[in-house]
Amino acid sequence: MSLSATFIVPGDPGQRTGGYLYDARIVDQLRALGWSVEVIGLEGRFPDADGTARRSMEQALAAVPDGQAVVIDGLALGGVPEAVTAQSGRLDLTALVHHPLADETGLSPALRTRLLASEARALAACRRVIVTSPFTARRLGVLGLDPRPPAVIEPGVEPAALAGPVADRLAGRESGGCERLLCVASLTPRKGQDILVQALAALVDRDWHCVLVGSTRRDAEFAARVRRAIDEAGLGARIECVGECGHQALSAEYHRASLCLLPSHYEGYGMVVAESLARGLPLISTTGGALADTAPADCCLRCAPGDVEGFRSALQRWFDDGALRHRLVRAAVGRRNGLRDWPAAGSAFSAALREVPA
Incomplete structure (x- = not known):
């Protein structure tokens, strides 16, 4: 039997955020399993959809043959319920939800209310719902977005070599030199880089260098604010904003890092956790969302979202306590073999698409 599907995402499908990378990896795995998959990137503004976005979704769905499987990324789905509902009778629609739209940081109360209502209507038009974490599954219920139990398909990860500083520490080589810190996330309010800069500004007497990897275009105003904070703290030589990186450049940054940082206010999963653990890298993370x-407690120092002092304290513990560093490194390395790979995620996704809901 021929298997075919259409994936619909907002904007350029090649964007290198966690959600887009998840979608692309799943598409690759479905193709490896024999699916024919077309990926469509929509024009317009999402998730608070404008007229261009609505027309783009209408045209994309209208072009799909009757009965075909269509997977719509939640960022594109939730703001256009009318377009989705109009096609629900003839297409096999699946919602792929990374996190509820209303959970985005910085929304006005009015926009949050509007997104809750529109996403609930759009989800109701879909035959099935797939989410990327148990947390998001619970969150859909808490917010009253969809009463059905969704399929939970967590991200996979590619096997990777141990990061250089990790291998050194396992071999008993503690250089006592500069700690190289890595934060991988688009510069947007939800990702909390402003919190990280404040925490590091209180630790200028420690030896560290921090690299911020991620797009500065998704919220140019916030990215500019982070850069100003770096300059005002006199940290321009110690905190690098390198922008969005391709796969090889990002892999090189991971390999040079000794610690990964997630100051996010909220994550629907947090793929950086798995990418870090695949290299044996410990983390300092908030407990925001998923x-x-x-983020496992045995290899991660954790604090509440938005807690500058908590993040600063965790960083200070890492810098000052060699025994703690070794304990966290060993625990992170011990997690590597238990990580799910992308073929397993792809197989689960394929099975979910083929399942006929009750």
């Missing part, structure tokens, strides 16, 4: 579940 991070309370996905």
